[in-house]
Amino acid sequence: MTDQALPLATSRVERRTRSFNLPNFVARAIKYLLLSLAAFVSIFPFFWMVVGATNRSVDIGIGKATFGDQLFVNAANFFATVDAPRIFWNSAFIALVGTVLTLAISSLAGYGFEMFRSKFRERIFTLMLLLLSIPFAALMVPLFVMISSFKLVGTVAAVVLPGIASIFIIFYFRQATKAFPGELRDAARVDGLNEWQIFLYIYLPTMRSTYAAAIIIVFMANWNNYLWPLIVLNKPEQKTATLVISALTSSYTPDFGMILFGTILATLPTLVIFFLLQRRFVEGMLGAVK
Amino acid sequence: MANARLGRTEHITGWTFIAPALVLLGIFMLYPILWSLWMSFQVGKGMNFNFGGFANIVRLTKDPVFIRALVNTLTFLVVQVPIMIGLALLAAVALNDPKLRFRGFFRTAIFLPCVTSLIAYSTLFKSMFATDGVVNNMLMAVWIIQEPIHWLQDPFWAKVLIIIAITWRWTGYNMVFYLAALQNVDRSIYEAARIDGASGWHQFWYITVPMLKPVILFTTIISTIGTLQLFDEVNNITQGGPSDSTLTLSLYIYNLTFKFMPSFGYSATVSWVIVLLVAVLSFAQFVIARDRSK
Incomplete structure (x- = not known):
């Protein structure tokens, strides 16, 4: 659990020194990784909504996550x-x-x-x-x-x-x-x-x-x-x-x-x-x- | 006292500012509350009812569907609210770091879900979590699961799906409250703690959480009320199914009133169960918060 908590409070003092410090580097990497994951999970449904609007219902059902050519058909x-x-x-x-x-x-x-x-x-x-x-x-x-x-x-x-x-x-x-x-x-x-x-x-x-x-x-x-x-x-x-x-x-x-x-x-x-x-x-x- | 300075005209002006709101609250809130309290002692179908004493309360204890809905609602509450509050706090603390890169992007991204309409996101989740859908495909691609999960057909996974959906929608909303409150926490406290050798986890647990306690309490109570009233998601993603595994109290009240032959008295009684739960849980949360500060 400390792995998750540490990166949240990376110290300003330590960062000011700018010396390379491995645990600190790993902690920051984990922090960015988790935030990116959170951002991905938050945004993905929006992406899915836009992609889905360009696909046929069948393709949405099988999880096709690439743009299709059905936008105008769906709109119509x-x-x-x-x-x-x-x-x-x-x-x-x-x-x-x-x-x-x-x-x-x-x-x-x-x-x-x-x-x-x-x-x-x-x-x-x-x-x-x-x-x-x-x-x-x-x-x-x-x-x-x-x-x-x-x-x-x-x-x-x-x-x-x-x-x-x-x-x-x-x-x-x-x-x-x-x-x-x-x-x-x-x-x-x-x-x-x-x-x-x-x-x-x-x-x-x-x-x-x-x-x-x-x-x-x-x-x-x-x-x-x-x-x-x-x-x-x-x-x-x-x-x-x-x-x-x-x-x-x-x-x-x-x-x-x-x-x-x-x-x-x-x-x-x-x-x-x-x-x-x-x-x-x-x-x-x-x-x-x- | 402020009111000592209030002159007579000012006193009257004060009432004129709040009078419209008070009249509306009286008609659309206070009166319905009293009416529903009275209704919960009436029995009968439609608009024909007569006094039934505690008949409705007795009926509650013998109604398996009600017990089901109650247990489901409490399960959602106990599992979902702590997860969401925890995630929102962690995200807020991470985003409060002024040296974090892409801060604006992360903040907007995490907040974005609460811009969506409940219907839009219910629809999205329903299509994403289909058995052959995109979520199962992704989870299988990264080897988290071996075979597709039946999100919408399996009673257990249907509950998990609802919890994922609500957490997705509301974490960013709670985070904004914490971000706002964190602006008021003096950064030098963290510097001092750091010099005293407090780890990141200790700083989070012994500085951030106590400082944010009033806001955490506020959001917990708001989330508790929200979860106890859960309706839109279950009605649109699972319709309360499969076999009532995601039926909530609000959905049951709705069904009792507008789907079956209306039985207003009984549905009013069920709704007072929610009121009671909110009251008891809010009170408990206040007491727990007060004990912690000692």
Whole structure:
């Protein structure tokens, strides 16, 4: 077990001396080897997804890991089988509405809990943290009955509403707000801004990284959401990409070439958002953990 | 106290900031929780139910499928969470070395899996782990196994497959929390330990782990909750099979409510088992974490 642990903490002192030292060299080699293995395992399924989309289903079944010439056939099959523009529009619309509303409501609450403390509100906050541990499975049934009694089954509202006030995101914003400089707020007050103006014109621009990290988390959660939309979206024309592609895989003889082409399309938006916001994401996480 | 400085208008402003969230949480969280607690004492099919006392709890103890799902869920929890937390910690410590080459590449690569949608990765794993699939081919090529593993058909390997899948998806996510927390650990502590002759393993175990304890606790609890609620992966990779070997509590609740003739009361009772497990395990994790610090 020391073989694995040693390379993790290769000393700076030792490395500064730059003298060749065999155990140290081996330790570093093992460290790079293990990291490369981890990177390979992490990336391989992405490679497989792209390769698979260019192969026939039969070849995927026998593990052919080289590029084939079936990309256009798979694409054509995919567009012929599913109403792609519609399902991706459904997914995008739900994810966008969900993200905007969640960020608005939850960041306001996180800011409010941190900036205006009172004994009573602290108690509410503690109660909320307790609720955080209630699993969704416990809420699923009553939520469904409630949504049906509101006659909302099959609407975007049904998908989005239960998630807007996210305790996790409220908690995240409260933690991040602790780093928001109080002098900025005081200065803004002296300049005559009211509390809402301070939030809009001072807090929002200052906390860009925090919002970026939250956008990544919330957008991904909404775009990838599966169980709840599966329950409340019952009309075919409202199904999201996630639901439709999942249904394709559970057919008796799934056409994996076509399905993998679909999963590329379904993964692209979250990949793009991640790479666009990556730097801010890391900063935002740092702000919240500090 | 901060609230001593709060004027009356500020006090009201404070409520306006949090009111929308509180109203929504009341409707979509607090009310369903109370409703489900009440439901768990009702028996009957569909929307016809009447008070059954502890009938549902008695039914739990006699329901082999429930016991199966409970054991499966706990197996996933006990095996998967420690592996994932350990891997994430090791990766974070390795990547925290400022002199490491290709740091950005390794970090992005290991984080990348959690960008994928659950459906995309379920599909990928299902096709990669087919009996004649690419994973078996690779393992056979490097002589780790002699003959193909029946990942999707064998009850034991199906569980292993689910564990591999979840670990692949979530290790990078946990790693980011540790990387962020490691930024706050003063490097000079490690220098001092090194001069005192502490080995790499000792530094990891006696400096890194205690320093990161709050974050480790947080991620362990989040992962515990996540694993106890496991649904998407098992529903899409194995559909709970073969012969219920990967059936989880969440999947069972879903089946009880939306696949069979709905029995809301009983499925509410099963869901309260999850709540209870989360509560007990979170509490235990807090206690263990506190004992360690003494």
